Amino acid sequence: xxxxxxxxxxxxxxxxxxxxxxxxxxxxxxxxxxxxxxxxxxxxxxxxxxxxxxxxxxxxxxxxxxxxxxxxxxxxxxxxxxxxxxxxxxxxxxxxxxxxxxxxxxxxxxxxxxxxxxxxxxxxxxxxxxxxxxxxxxxxxxxxxxxxxxxxxxxxxxxxxxxxxxxxxxxxxxxxxxxxxxxxxxxxxxxxxxxxxxxxxxxxxxxxxxxxxxxxxxxxxxxxxxxxxxxxxxxxxxxxxxxxxxxxxxxxxxxxxxxxxxxxxxxxxxxxxxxxxxxxxxxxxxxxxxxxxxxxxxxxxxxxxxxxxxxxxxxxxxxxxxxxxxxxxxxxxxxxxxxxxxxxxxxxxxxxxxxxxxxxxxxxxxxxxxxxxxxxxxxxxxxxxxxxxxxxxxxxxxxxxxxxxxxxxxxxxxxxxxxxxxxxxxxxxxxxxxxxxxxxxxxxxxxxxxxxxxxxxxxxxxxxxxxxxxxxxxxxxxxxxxxxxxxxxxxxxxxxxxxxxxxxxxxxxxxxxxxxxxxxxxxxxxxxxxxxxxxxxxxxxxxxxxxxxxxxxxx
Numbered sequence: 001x002x003x004x005x006x007x008x009x010x011x012x013x014x015x016x017x018x019x020x021x022x023x024x025x026x027x028x029x030x031x032x033x034x035x036x037x038x039x040x041x042x043x044x045x046x047x048x049x050x051x052x053x054x055x056x057x058x059x060x061x062x063x064x065x066x067x068x069x070x071x072x073x074x075x076x077x078x079x080x081x082x083x084x085x086x087x088x089x090x091x092x093x094x095x096x097x098x099x100x101x102x103x104x105x106x107x108x109x110x111x112x113x114x115x116x117x118x119x120x121x122x123x124x125x126x127x128x129x130x131x132x133x134x135x136x137x138x139x140x141x142x143x144x145x146x147x148x149x150x151x152x153x154x155x156x157x158x159x160x161x162x163x164x165x166x167x168x169x170x171x172x173x174x175x176x177x178x179x180x181x182x183x184x185x186x187x188x189x190x191x192x193x194x195x196x197x198x199x200x201x202x203x204x205x206x207x208x209x210x211x212x213x214x215x216x217x218x219x220x221x222x223x224x225x226x227x228x229x230x231x232x233x234x235x236x237x238x239x240x241x242x243x244x245x246x247x248x249x250x251x252x253x254x255x256x257x258x259x260x261x262x263x264x265x266x267x268x269x270x271x272x273x274x275x276x277x278x279x280x281x282x283x284x285x286x287x288x289x290x291x292x293x294x295x296x297x298x299x300x301x302x303x304x305x306x307x308x309x310x311x312x313x314x315x316x317x318x319x320x321x322x323x324x325x326x327x328x329x330x331x332x333x334x335x336x337x338x339x340x341x342x343x344x345x346x347x348x349x350x351x352x353x354x355x356x357x358x359x360x361x362x363x364x365x366x367x368x369x370x371x372x373x374x375x376x377x378x379x380x381x382x383x384x385x386x387x388x389x390x391x392x393x394x395x396x397x398x399x400x401x402x403x404x405x406x407x408x409x410x411x412x413x414x415x416x417x418x419x420x421x422x423x424x425x426x427x428x429x430x431x432x433x434x435x436x437x438x439x440x441x442x443x444x445x446x447x448x449x450x451x452x453x454x455x456x457x458x459x460x461x462x463x464x465x466x467x468x469x470x471x472x473x474x475x476x477x478x479x480x481x482x483x484x485x486x487x488x489x490x491x492x493x494x495x496x497x498x499x500x501x502x503x504x505x506x507x508x509x510x511x512x513x514x515x516x517x518x519x520x521x522x523x524x525x526x527x528x529x530x531x532x533x534x535x536x537x538x539x540x541x542x543x544x545x546x547x548x549x550x551x552x553x554x555x
Contacts, residue, residue: 024081024089024173024197024502037093039065039110044151046116048123049134050142058123060143061086063112064154065093068103072160073540075108075167075531076153078144078191082176083386085119086112098195098505098520099171105524106531108169109155115176116143117378117385127376130433132388137446141183144170145190167192167534169527173502174198174470175386182450184457193530194460195523198502200473202452202480203443205396205416209472209479211409214274217467217498220321222290225329226271226409229293232326233264234401234411251330253338253358259366261418264411266363267334269399270341271409275469277500279509279516292336293329294319299339311335349381365422373425384426391423392436396443397473453480458490459530461523465499492526494519 046060047053063086079099081089093110094100103110114121117135124131148163160166168191172180177199184194215223236248237260249255249263257263273286291297296315298308312328323329346354346362351371354361364370372382389395398419401412420437427435436445446452453475462485464476471477475485476495487493496503497515504510510517 024084024176024505037065037090038067039063039093040154042154044147046121046143047139047146050139050146058116058121060116060121060147061114061119062147063090063093065103065110066155067093067110068095068100068107069109069155070107072156072158073166074161075103075106075169076111076148076161076163077103077108077169077171078111078113078148079171080113080115080144080176080179082115082172082174082179083118083383083389084115086114086121087119092505096507098507098523101507101520101524102169102171102195102527105528108531109153109161113144113147116140119378122378125378127378127380127384127388128433129427129430129435132385132392132427133433135385135388135392137182137389137393137449138186140179141186144179144183145187148190163190164192167531169193169195169531171195171505172197172199173505174200177502178450181455181457181460181462184460185451185455186449188458192459192534193527194457195463195527196460197463197505198465198468198470198474199462200397200470201450201455201475202473202477203393203395203397203446203450204473205398205443206400206403207397207473208400208402208406208408208410209477210397210399210469211271211402212478213465213467213469213471214271215407215409218274218286219290221294221319221323223409224321225293225323225325226333227407228323228326229330229333230268230401230409230411232330233267234413237264237411237413251334251338253342254360254363257360257363259364261413261415262363262365264413265418266360267337268401268410268414270337274467275501278506279500279503279513280506289333289336289341292340293324293332295324295328295332299335301339309335351375351381365418365425368425387423387426388435391420391427392441393446394423394436394441394443395446399469453477453485460491461526462491462493463496463504463519463523464494465496465501465503467498468501470501492522494522 041061041063043059043061045057048058049055077099079092089112091097092099092112095104099110102108116139123134148168151162153161170180170183170191177196178201180194180196181199181201183191233248236244246255249257252267254263254266257266270289273284273289277284277286288297292299295310295312296319298310301307301309312331343357346359347357349362353371361370375384390397396416398416399410400416401410401414402408423435423437429438462475464471464474472479475493477484485493496519499515503516504519510520
């Protein structure tokens with residue numbers, strides 16, 4: 001999710017932007033070829049607008065696998081990566097993911113379904129405001145129900161395996177976890193059971209709470225010093241002379257960024273690195289940043305380890321929980337940002353305008369000719385489609401500075417208005433076509449439709465990570481009125497100690513972390529029970545022997 005609304009980085013490993021949940025982590029295995037599993041790739045004719053079928057259809061891409069399928073009438077599991085092309089997610093067709101472990105336990109087939117408007121599943125090649133009109137929450141939910149009931153499955157043309165004749169199970173993480181919960185609430189009766197991992201179901205405009213789990217989980221000396229750095233930056237931007245502001249920006253390599261909000265958001269959103277830490281991460285970039293701030297890690301100036309530099313001087317004593325103080329922390333952080341974070345941040349988007357390694361062009365949200373405002377292709381590298389949903393539904397999720405009286409590690413110059421100005425530049429009115437924000441819609445409208453934190457679900461498993469920034473928008477949020485949702489038999493809620501974003505979806509995370517393993521094992525047992533309940537109610541023999549697969553990650 002970077003400094004401005006459009007500074008998104010794709011899941012291919014570039015610098016992370018912070019305005020959206022990161023796409024569901026890809027399985028930590030190579031993308032599978034079609035001959036490496038019992039399945040294939042095909043298409044489904046999906047309605048462009050479910051409220052007006054006469055508008056026509058588009059081709060929605062999906063993959064399928066029947067390695068564990070026990071024949072007609074057996075369960076079908078559907079997984080969608082959500083706001084990303086599905087090309088790199090074929091690993092979810094295997095038992096190296098929780099989806100595959102479910103299929104193995106219940107004798108089910110797996111379908112990987114690409115979301116409308118992403119990859120090769122877009123009704124339009126040109127993503128203008130008018131053409132994006134059909135990328136909505138309602139149509140995305142309806143896609144899932146219509147697909148489950150109407151698809152002619154390549155592995156069963158009898159119809160016995162379509163919903164509701166067979167138990168269909170929807171699994172999602174992050175935004176696609178939202179879809180699982182929202183489908184359960186808005187269109188019950190098609191899918192039988194659901195799993196929602198790290199799902200921020202509450203639309204929030206002033207989402208300063210995003211930074212709370214980061215603040216709580218990061219090393220105490222790092223959070224102490226980062227708060228001091230942030231307060232100093234705000235003070236200089238608000239009260240400093242032109243020369244002081246210029247000097248501050250140049251220290252971060254951002255001397256050509258004119259607007260205060262662009263600079264403040266850029267240097268603060270390095271914190272987004274936190275949400276990309278997984279159970280399998282080693283010495284992650286976020287901790288490298290913290291160690292540099294504390295003066296115990298040098299900056300690698302040449303990238304080869306032969307030109308190492310301690311910006312505030314070599315360490316003379318080990319760090320303490322109090323931090324190193326503003327003076328050293330600012331010197332060290334600005335140097336880390338300039339020499340390690342900034343290079344490639346813009347050039348990695350692939351646009352000629354930002355080809356120079358140290359380009360800062362992608363941070364200039366006031367440049368109306370920026371590719372972020374002018375690239376309308378489905379293959380754009382900053383995820384224009386998702387920003388449409390943020391601005392149109394609108395989900396918002398603007399990660400902002402905390403209100404006065406709250407500790408803040410994000411600049412208070414980063415406000416909802418800062419992002420919403422960009423919405424209007426990115427999606428200008430086009431005749432009668434306009435974004436929801438432009439029409440006056442607010443987050444409250446989304447939450448009235450979906451019930452947000454209080455979405456009513458049945459046979460749905462919730463999982464969240466203790467230190468996932470998106471926990472603050474989930475049912476496990478500390479900010480949910482009345483407290484985090486309590487677990488029940490029909491809606492179990494799991495909070496993974498020390499967990500991050502979608503940790504439970506990777507089977508191998510369970511091998512490395514007992515908390516993840518417990519959640520995975522209990523989720524599988526729960527899903528087996530629910531599937532057998534289906535056959536008890538609907539008739540037929542329960543599928544699967546109920547044995548829990550070994551969490552070895554073996555294909």
